[in-house]
Amino acid sequence: MRSLLPAWRRFDKWLIRTTEFLLFVIGVTFTGLVTLEVVSRFLFSFSIFFTNAMARYLLVWFFLLGAGPALRKGAHVGFDMVIRVLPAPLRGTAEALAHVLVLVFFALMIWSGVSSLPQAAGETDSSMGVSSVWGMAALPVGFALLFYHQSSIMLERRLGRLSQEGRGEC
Numbered sequence: 001m002r003s004l005l006p007a008w009r010r011f012d013k014w015l016i017r018t019t020e021f022l023l024f025v026i027g028v029t030f031t032g033l034v035t036l037e038v039v040s041r042f043l044f045s046f047s048i049f050f051t052n053a054m055a056r057y058l059l060v061w062f063f064l065l066g067a068g069p070a071l072r073k074g075a076h077v078g079f080d081m082v083i084r085v086l087p088a089p090l091r092g093t094a095e096a097l098a099h100v101l102v103l104v105f106f107a108l109m110i111w112s113g114v115s116s117l118p119q120a121a122g123e124t125d126s127s128m129g130v131s132s133v134w135g136m137a138a139l140p141v142g143f144a145l146l147f148y149h150q151s152s153i154m155l156e157r158r159l160g161r162l163s164q165e166g167r168g169e170c
Contacts, residue, residue, distance in 0.1 A: 005159075012152060016069060019145065023066050030058040053127040057135045064142025068149040099154050106147040113139030 037051040070076055079098065083091050120136035
């Protein structure tokens with residue numbers, strides 16, 4: 001296990017940086033497209049036919065990819081208030097149950113996303129002429145990344161507890 005940790009940490013760091021880079025590229029592209037569309041509509045009374053569909057796809061990818069780094073930074077809504085009012089012996093159990101339920105939800109969303117891909121493959125976005133799979137693929141990819149990040153959070157906490165126990169701090 002100890003020999004796997006450095007490799008996992010390198011992969012984890014790479015995955016987070018790559019995701020953040022993709023989020024930057026998607027965000028800049030989205031902003032540029034929307035700005036271009038607004039300028040073309042108001043200054044030239046002309047609409048660029050593919051910008052709405054492309055902006056929609058980019059927005060879906062942006063939010064589903066961005067949910068992972070937000071989860072790692074604790075930016076999602078949690079139930080800290082509920083945990084704080086529980087008696088101390090129940091806090092750990094409630095937190096562990098919540099983590100497992102979140103993983104189950106993410107797994108269901110991955111399955112749902114993957115099972116919807118064949119139908120999306122048969123559909124084409126009329127304004128861009130591309131398969132609807134490009135938009136639908138964000139669902140299983142985004143939730144697979146969320147599953148990974150949630151698992152990483154759980155592993156980090158477990159490793160932190162183990163190291164505290166080893167030092168007698170638990």
